[in-house]
Amino acid sequence: MSLRIALLGTLAHHGPATGYELAKRFDTSINLAWQAKHGQIYPELARMVKSGAVTVENAGDGRGRKVYTVTDAGRREITEWVNGDDLYRGVRNESALRGFLVTLLPPREAAAVMRAEEARHAAKLAEVEHLKEEVEARTAPDDPFGRYALELGLRNATMMRDWAAETAKDLENKAEKEDRR
Amino acid sequence: MSLRIALLGTLAHHGPATGYELAKRFDTSINLAWQAKHGQIYPELARMVKSGAVTVENAGDGRGRKVYTVTDAGRREITEWVNGDDLYRGVRNESALRGFLVTLLPPREAAAVMRAEEARHAAKLAEVEHLKEEVEARTAPDDPFGRYALELGLRNATMMRDWAAETAKDLENKAEKEDRR
DNA sequence: TGCGACATGTAACATGTTACATGATTCT
DNA sequence: AGAATCATGTAACATGTTACATGTCGCA
Structure with a gap:
């Protein structure tokens, strides 16, 4: 769930991006809150398209880039999660x-x-x-x-x-x- | 790996225990460092017996309690891990x-x-x-x-x-x- | 006698990591 | 031409959670 929210949040703030770009963003400041490798990101993006939280667009270049954009439903998901009290997944330190x-x-x-x-x-x-x-x-x-x-x-x-x-x-x-x- | 070490450490400090007891110890102070449910603990104990880090003994009561004890090899594993620099599994906060x-x-x-x-x-x-x-x-x-x-x-x-x-x-x-x- | 705690185990599922597989573009 | 980076995807594996399944013991 939280990975999904992290991806939606990044898309909401920085605007549309490809899976590759999202993977790289997890190396910047959001790294202190959440992280994921591309092996987890691509399948999650596919699921989010299915459920309507994001839309895809083929960039049309030879590399087959796919640009993802948050939908209103996706934004609602973020707001709900932020207002929830999802906390303290087991501490492992x-x-x-x-x-x-x-x-x-x-x-x-x-x-x-x-x-x-x-x-x-x-x-x-x-x-x-x-x-x-x-x-x-x-x-x-x-x-x-x-x-x-x-x-x-x-x-x-x-x-x-x-x-x-x-x-x-x-x-x-x-x-x-x-x-x- | 770390679950294994957490279990070995608890056995080393408090002495022999059953899987059930180990599961309950994760609700006490070690909870701030590590946790696990019995669904993960029992299989791990079985693996540790196989690899020689612990030994089992049937308590012989009707409940089929099994008491686990750390071996010298198990103690060595703890020392090695503590001296290693296993750190910073991805932060997820x-x-x-x-x-x-x-x-x-x-x-x-x-x-x-x-x-x-x-x-x-x-x-x-x-x-x-x-x-x-x-x-x-x-x-x-x-x-x-x-x-x-x-x-x-x-x-x-x-x-x-x-x-x-x-x-x-x-x-x-x-x-x-x-x-x- | 029935309930709650004791006690062990497995199966199904969710999450996360690493390795494998493929191909395009850019820079030197 | 070759290397690095861009780009997507899947498969195998490790870890962790929840639910299912079964049975015992002590106590009210």
Whole structure:
């Protein structure tokens, strides 16, 4: 369902696009909210044509490009979904799982694992900051599309990095205490 | 892969358990890191027996309970996974998607959507706080298993709630500005 | 005795990823 | 001419959810 809404939303905001273009948009700011590969996108577009949420048009070029456009029914679907309370699909977070399991290791090793985790999140944060600059350079300053999600991506990466750092610190303290014994 | 690790980790920390018990543990603190239903757990346990990560024993009671125990090979799998950098399976976040699409609505409606989002995250935060108290009452104060993940869950819910609130505020400001025009 | 929790398992389905397959256009 | 990118699609597989199917045990 959510993939469908993500595709409709992108079409509603940026205008008609091909499946290929939609796939590439999942590499930009919307990446922080949703993603999909073309192997999932093409079948979904076909389903949406059938159900009337979008229309197709053959671009008529040799490549067989197909341009998709949202219909009013499609726009209604977006509004309904946004107003719904679809939330919390099961959380599945490898970092949190690592935070869980790390206590099975001796504190020194555990701390090293969390320092590595911190580094990964710091790198992710830099990535999001870069993406933000890119988006800001490309879009009008008063166009908030993607801004809110970008802000969330930034906060999330920061939060994860700090959590990993503090967890590492805590484990390092524990290791030291153990040494003194 | 991660489900397998989550199951092994739980067995390693709490000791041998049945599939049913493992399923119930996914409703406690590990819920903030990973989850699974019994429909996924039983087949996975069968696979792990085959590959030697766990052993089974029939409890011998009429209910046909089967108790699973981690093997050394299973423990090794955990350590390897924790030390790996398995991270960032595609982010799929309905809240962020809502933050994306909300700008397609008029500011007043959009603000209402984000206020509802704020309320959902505030409720989630309360839930995690409650879970934390429960865990703290049940486990020894120096047993950090689950504590780090719980802390992350707390931070995440707080971050999401604040983000939703600030986004709502921004949209409310926009609506007001529009009214004055 | 009947209900709810305990207990295991499978089947059907939905979602998501990777690999395979094919061909056009553009740039060097 | 060859490589990279554009462009669409399907098949095989992995993961996750829901529904179906079956039976036990403890308690009111």
